[in-house]
Amino acid sequence: MVKSIKVSYFALFREKVGKSSELIETDASTAIELFKELEGKHGFNQPFGHCKVAINDELAEWESDIQSGDNVLFFPPVSGG
């Protein structure tokens, strides 16, 4: 079933995409499926194991289900401190 998902990007990902968020129509059922779909399209080219995902402002597992209306946030590797 096609879902409508708001996807938000940060730092390097935002610069690669050219915007901070976009609405995506997708068949992906999990966060990782959506990431893999967009990774190729936008050329993120970052070590996947160090990227993180959040759903509706809560950190989430990559295998988490996504629902229509969710805000999925993709974080490139962090570098605070």
Next chain:
Amino acid sequence: MLVTDSQIDIFHHSEALRNNHAGAYSCFEGWIRDHNDGHEVEKLEYEVFEPIAIKEGKKIINEAMELYEILGANCIHRKGLLQIGDCAVWVGVTAAHRNDAFIACRFIIDEVKIRLPIWKKEFYRNGDSGWVNCENCGRKN
């Protein structure tokens, strides 16, 4: 846990941790240095996704309180544009004895650096700029 776009008032925040049961206060300050990876750095910009950074930072402090014999702890992280020499992050910990203060302080800054959604972009003297890779990205997953 706080995120601020102003200079960190370290005296104020360390005084807030003052406790008559504490025999030790340990702190860490992360400063902006003028070089990284062979580049001359002119300034640096931090991007923070605050809703999760604050939540996760509080979680780290609570973990430190459970793991070590400490009396209090706090962490402040800057966001926005910073100049060379500015304090980017401060961690303060109080404990009855120094060992717990030292190791809890180390635990908090180490976790902050790998868990909080914070990214830094360096601006170099030659006009280039770039996002800094995370410290543990060189390791195997």
